[in-house]
Amino acid sequence: MTDTKQLYDVFLRHPVVCTDTRNITAGCIFFALKGGNFNGNKFAGEALTKGAAFAVVDEQDAVISDKCLLTADVLTSLQHLAQHHRLELKKNGLRVVALTGSNGKTTTKELLARVLAERYKTLATEGNLNNHIGVPLTLLKLKADHEVAVIEMGANHQKEIEMLCEIAQPDFGLITNIGLAHLEGFGGLEGVFKGKTEMFRHLIANNGFAFLLEDEPRVHVFKNQIPNLTYGLAATADISGELIPGHEFVHYKWKNTDGKKYEVHSQMIGSYNLPNMLAATACGVKLGVDAEKINRAIANYVPANNRSQIEKRGSNTLILDCYNANPSSMIAAIENMAVSPAKNKMLILGDMFELGDSSATEHQRIVDFIADKTPAAKVILVGKNFCATKDKLGFVRLNDSEEVKNWLTQNPQSDSLILIKGSRGMKMETSALVL
DSSP states (O other), X not given: OOOHHHHHHHHHHSOOXXXXXXXXXXXXXXXXXXXXTEEGGGGHHHHHHTXXXXXXESSGGGOOSTTEEXXXXXXHHHHHHHHHHHHHHHTXXXXXXXXXXXXXXXXXXXXXXXXHTTTXXXXXXXXXXXXXXXXXXXXXXXXXXXXXXXXXXXXXXXXHHHHHHHHHOOXXXXXXXXXXXXXXXXXXXXXXHHHHTHHHHHHHHTTOEEEEETTOGGGGGGTTTSOEEEEESSTTSSEEEEEOOSOSSOEEEEEOTTSOEEEEEOSOOOGGGHHXXXXXXXXXXXXXXXXXXXXXXXXXXXXXXXXXEEEEETTEEEEEEOSOXXXXXXXXXXXXXXXXXXXXXXXXXXXXXXXXXXXXXXXXXXXXXXXHHOTTSEEEEESHHHHTOOOSXXXXXXXXXXXXXXXXXXXXXXXXXXXXXXXXXXXXXXXXXXX
């Protein structure tokens, strides 16, 4: 059996990892991962033929040459290798900033990366590769000259953040928020709190540092347990911010720990993004990034990948926020629409997934919230869960995004601010194709 040290010796000579034979690069190490519908061991030979230097396998039958490294479990070997690599780079001074939360993880990660890159050679999680496979793969992309890594961690059940922290060994951590997401796996809001705060408990046990959202009372319990810097809209925060109203994009001012004040014009929409910007600001302050450089990094960030992404389509302005959705993020997006000065508003909302027994209640709660906050808006509700809700305002209900496209083709919109949001599996972004 090949152990972690032996595997690391191979990795140092071949520092590129692949897990898919469609993406093999010459000289890489292929890890033959298994899933519900695939077994990477069966593709070890193909990987070697395509140019992989070695294949890591966990079935004896897959050992077809001395280029096949047999391990007890490929996934565990990948995770142990990533942890070992991270600890080796710690000797060079590498610092890891980890973040999790119910909403805004990827946006905050992007902001953090841009702020820290103003001073440090920084690597950040690509896309949302934030699970038990994505986190190790990100860590294994670190080079000796990297100074900071920003690692996003996602979870849909308890003990998952704990496991990811064991792999990444973060020095700093933050939780963007604790909301109604993945209720099915976490078992309710208290389960979400317990699962997300596994990060803080790991930092406490390992002499880490936490960034605490002052506006989230539930995390105040950690203030006296770990060195920290607080941030948020509350005036009591170490890094406090205040929204300046009357602007299409988030325009805000913030106060530094020394009392000095700054003003930032961002290219992001939605007041719900201000805490994410303040989180990146707090991290930058703690790690010694100049305040003006922090402001520049945030001001220059343009959202993409269907996360609060703004697009102009003819006379319409679209808010594409369809990468994910849960009750907390839906409420925030609807509140943002409610305060918008736009004359004509439209909401196209798709089902929220992974809500378990709370699904019917939460979907109806969103419908009631829309009726209360934006009663004059045109509303299209999409999916079986939203179709099962009721309202007195005549909201349109459709089964899927294809029906949405047909409806919009027959009912063209103009001069409107249009929010498109839903869980990833609903493919709500396709609705924008006909606007």
